[in-house]
Amino acid sequence: MTSSVALQNEPTPITACTVARDVQNFDLLIEDMETELGESWGDLNFVDAAAYLKQPDAHELEFIAIAVDGNDEDNLHGIGDLIARAKEIDVKVILIAEDVSPIALHQLLKLGADDFAPYPLPEGALHDAIQRIRKPKAEPAPVPVSDEEGGDAPKKHVSTGKMGELDGVILPVHGLAGGAGASTFAVNLAWELANVEKKDNPKVCLVDLDFQFGSASTYLDLDRRENVYEMLSDIETMDDDAFKATVQQFNDCLDVLTAPNDMLPLDLLGPEEIEKLVRTAQRNYDYVVIDMPSTLVQWTETVLGMAHVYFGLLELDMRSAQNTLRLIRALKAEDLPYEKIRYVLNRAPKFTDMSGKSRARRMAESLDIDIELHMPDGGKPVAQACDHGLPIAETAAKNPLRKEIVKLAKSLHEVNADEAAG
Ligand SMILES: Nc1ncnc2c1ncn2[C@@H]1O[C@H](COP(=O)(O)OP(=O)(O)O)[C@@H](O)[C@H]1O
Ligand SMILES: [Mg+2]
Structure with a gap:
């Protein structure tokens, strides 16, 4: 040697x-x-x-x-x-x-x-x-609920099912162009779902799968903890307890799996591991909102396949239009369910902006898509809420963007409740 x-x-x-x-x-x-x-x-x-x-x-x-x-x-x-x-x-x-x-x-x-x-x-x-x-291998930390409320007190946001036995609604959010507003939408939708009822709110988990530029932690002012990477790099042994020990609670009613501390290759996890991660969240929450990376990766189709509603966020510009076209083509070429994507036009033209509205209509026609949801421009207060690490509800409750997100959360919840009732 x-x-x-x-x-x-x-x-x-x-x-x-x-x-x-x-x-x-x-x-x-x-x-x-x-x-x-x-x-x-x-x-x-x-x-x-x-x-x-x-x-x-x-x-x-x-x-x-x-x-x-x-x-x-x-x-x-x-x-x-x-x-x-x-x-x-x-x-x-x-x-x-x-x-x-x-x-x-x-x-x-x-x-x-x-x-x-x-x-x-x-x-x-x-x-x-x-x-x-x-360090000896860390025991999974106690589930945060007992820190907050002492003993085995039930979580504030009780829902009808038990954790571990739920079958959550999976709601990924995919920005079709950088800065289109996907993370803002995901964070605030998760928050509004977690507060959709007056009492007995559903359990909601926001999962940031944008391993490189994930901003859920910034937008909710949460730490990017080391244990996220530890869990992601060993999904095979992850169980419900490990998952729950790795999410962080935001204001007692929203659980968040932030992106890891270090920028990681998006392919660090394969489709099967992503599936296990999302299923684990699904078992433990009523709603799982996922902030997806803009880049298409091996496991995009995995999440698309699992999604109940897959939101595609775009803006009224050439960049969004061309990316959308490319995305649809890529999905069609692979025989993937492109029709599952529900398009959300962010910073949509105001009701009174006739020319803007006709441009939006033309864009939808030329892409051969329906743009079902229009999210208005909420102006500076939106970026300020993001920078302060708070949901818009907490800093600018009357913001037009927030109002639309509340409406969407309510309608999702109603549809879901109706379906559950049969
Ligand atoms: N409808 C909106 N009105 C005003 N500002 C918005 C709106 N949507 C997003 N923003 C702002 O745009 C910036 C980028 O949004 P972000 O959600 O991080 O985009 P993405 O995740 O798609 O890259 C943020 O500062 C956010 O506050
Ligand atoms: Mg983002």
Whole structure:
């Protein structure tokens, strides 16, 4: 083994080891390892690491840091075997990846790497990863309700069903052009649904699946917590309790699964995992509002398939029109249920704006779609509510946009209640 010399002859015991094709490609990792561990670490290439991990000495390691880049993708098998072997002998694995495709990254994480950091390493990332693997696996936090209200008191927003046995209405919101207003719509629709009744409100969960630019946490002033990533990267073992421990409560009546703290590749989760995530939410809530990324991803069709109503938000401009056309074509080409999309025109022309209204009509005709919902421009107060991290209801209850969203929430709830009643 090329680097075994360093490993075996060091006077200081070796407690960790980098594993890379050539660790010199990861000089920031070398620096950080020195900062964290002084001299008590070594480095190995993949071949030598495979041999070393079979030796009794290897049991002494606390962790290995496997650094991979795009050129290692052909060797995923070999790297997977290393991770498996490390797990066998109870050595933790931190994965450090540069330019690795989301699919490859996902596979490696699934094989059981304990932690992950992107390369170039952000300030403190290795330190944090080491701290995390040193912590014993966190027990799922208690369900927030007992913190708030003490004991087993029922949630304020009681609905007829028990959590875990519900069959929620799935309402994804997809912006057909960036800034079209999808997140604002999703956040405020979720809020209005959660307050649609005078008492016994339905249970509502807002799920932010825009793993990169998700803004639900900003619009409701919630933390972006580390545990979101932890849950998303291990959907396989996620259960109802883990889900409920990961959502945050907003003002006692709306649960929110925010986007993770770090920007993650949208393909970190595959269709099956997204399905499990959404089903879990569905079992535990009456309404699941999903803020979708604008980009089409593998699992867009999964969510489209599961949706009761799939809102497509657009504006009265060329960009929205062309994107909508492209989206419909893409969905048709794949034989996907494009007709499930219900179009919402945001910043729609006012009632009195005749020319605006005729432009909207022409746009719908030329796209061969129905634009069923018109959301008015709510002006500055809308952006201000977003910036303050509050639903519009809390800062500008009379705002025209809010009024329309309330109407929509009521009608959705009525339809749903009627259907439930038979
Ligand atoms: N109908 C509206 N009236 C006024 N401002 C709006 C309206 N819809 C969205 N906005 C504002 O536009 C900006 C972008 O909205 P956002 O919901 O984040 O878009 P998206 O999620 O589609 O990218 C936000 O500042 C929001 O407050
Ligand atoms: Mg958004």
